[in-house]
Amino acid sequence: MTSYVAASEQCFKEQFLGQSDFQAKPLSVGGTEYRLYYYETMVDSSLVQDFILKPLLARPSDPVREVVSILDYTETEHMEEAFEAIVHGKTVLHREGESRYYLLGADLKKGRSINIPTNERILRGSNEAFIENIDTNLNLMRKLIPSTDLVVNSYSLGRLSKTKVAVMYIKSVANLCFLEELDRRLQSIDIDYLDAPGFLDELVRETKFSLFPQLLITERTDRARSYLMEGKIVVVTSGSPDSIVLPVTFWSFFQSPDDYHISWLLGSFYRLLRLVCFLLTIGLPAFYVSVSSYNPQLLPINFANTLQSSLKYVTFPPIFETIAMMLLLEILREATVRLASPVGQAIGVVGGIVVGTVVVQSNLASNTMVIVAAMTGLASFIIPSYEMSSAVRLLSYPAVLLSSFLGLFGLVIFFMMIVIYLCQMSMMGQPYFTPPFALSEFKDTLIRSPIWNLRQRPDQTAPRNRMRLRHPRSWKK
Structure with missing residues (x-):
């Protein structure tokens, strides 16, 4: 059997050949030979010492199952499973005279502590966030x-x-x-x-x-x-x-946990505001191009005169200045995110002020276009989901291009295309974009009804138990 242990050790060394942190330790206890296989960079040496080696030295003749005091304990006769256990941080124990391997969880637990969410601002609610473990x-x-x-x-x-x-x-x-x-x-x-x-x-x-x-x-x-x-x-x-x-569904990306920690009237207002900002982010730059190039008669006469006077000395057509300012806004946003926090904030503020002032004074963009770009950026940031916010900003570019060819009619066509596209999407067999016209869905999509009125769970996920609240405010007779 000793030759079997030696042959097994040779297989382990061949499998982990060239890995300097792999250890194959021989151990002799009471005349019985053991082998310990592990990555020294992944195991907790104190756990190995206290819960594996010391119990074995104290009771060398007893079965390993009765000696080792580790909760994460499994046995296998397959060497491949032992290899996999090692790469996951476990210690493999092999005993002379046995064909099985003992997989012992003595891995080193290291990781950052639980902290507040960094990407989702909390106004009310729990301050605990998920970590990498x-x-x-x-x-x-x-x-x-x-x-x-x-x-x-x-x-x-x-x-x-x-x-x-x-x-x-x-x-x-x-x-x-x-x-x-x-x-x-x-x-x-x-x-x-x-x-x-x-x-x-x-x-x-x-x-x-x-x-x-x-x-x-x-x-x-x-x-x-x-x-x-x-x-x-x-x-x-x-x-x-x-x-x-x-x-x-589509409506889930405009909901925030903070909506349920404030008055239902305020929660409903903020939810509607996010949906309005969704439309503004897509349509405001395109609307600017439409009214400045094709449909100025849609504006009040005073506003139309102001817009035309601001465009009088601008070098580029509205379509070019719009796309340029939108790209500039994306560059500033990326620079703010990628750089260190203090430097990124300074660049975001100073860059926005300096660049905005320079492009207006150089007649590269109008004052109105700077306001439109700023409002578009702010409107996109109010959406709680980063993924939806990024998608909405990208959608504004084809909207601008279509409006530059067809005017306001092109913008209307683009919104119709978005609605049609959303209606044909699905996820797990459920519609992605269900218009919230039914009263049961309207209560927690466009608005946030009072908690006592949310008796049933949403129907989009088709839960087996839809009843959520049975006797609201039963204390009130």
Whole structure:
């Protein structure tokens, strides 16, 4: 048997050849030979010392299962499983006279602490955000939803990356058809390296070339919990602080958890304001091109005279100055995001003021165009979803081009094309853009009704249990 242990050790060394942090440690306890295989950069040496080596030295003749005091304990007779356990940070123990391998979880736990969300501003609600450690993220959700109805299904995706993916849902509420379809799509992924959430978004989305986001991404734990309670599915991955929510509709990208922590009147107002800003971001630059080039008669006479006087000495036609100012706004935004925070803020403020002043004084753009560009940028930033905000800004470019050829008629055609395109989109078999004309859907889409009036969960996800509130304000007789 000793030769078998030696042969096994030789296989391990050949598998991990050239890896300086791989260790194959021989250990002799009470006349019995052991081998420990592990990455020294991935294991916690104190755990190995206290919960593996010391118990073995104290009870050398007892079975390993009874000696080692580690919760993460499994056995296997397949060497490939032992190889995989090592690359995940486990310690593999091999005992003389046995053909099985003991896989012991003594991996080193390191990661940043739980912090506030950095990409989603919090006005009210929880200040805890997801981090890169998937176990910590699942721990946060288990604490927020202390119920056996919260189910977690785990996957390992990527032939080389072995990315851990966890799918969460409430079994008494979620639609089983969505779960089966998502499981089919995840199981069919065959890729070497999976980086989430971007890779998952493109691999499981319904429409491959759509500019509109089809999965909602959030790092807020309270937001993920609220969607779980509505019957949706939340996916978290190792190495990313963002979670994925699906299936979602067009209206989900204009909702914020803060809407439910303030008065329902204010929440409704802000939600309507976001939808208005969605239309402004797409249509305001195109409307400027239309009225300045084709349809100035649509404006009041005083405003039309002011607009024409501001364009009198401008060098370029309205279409060129509009696209140039929109591109300049994107450049300033990217510079602000990519640079360090103090420097980025300074460049954003100084660059906006200086560039805006220079282009007007140089007659490269009109005063009105600078105002339109500023309003367009601000309107896009009010949308809670970064993905939807970016998509809306890109949509403004074809709207401007179409308006430069057909005027206001071209802008109307473009909005009609967007509505038709949204109506034919779907996600997990559910319509992506359902007009909220039904009273049950209108309550929590265009506006935010009072909590006591939201008796049922949204119908878009078709949950098995739609009843959310049974006896609202029952204290009042």
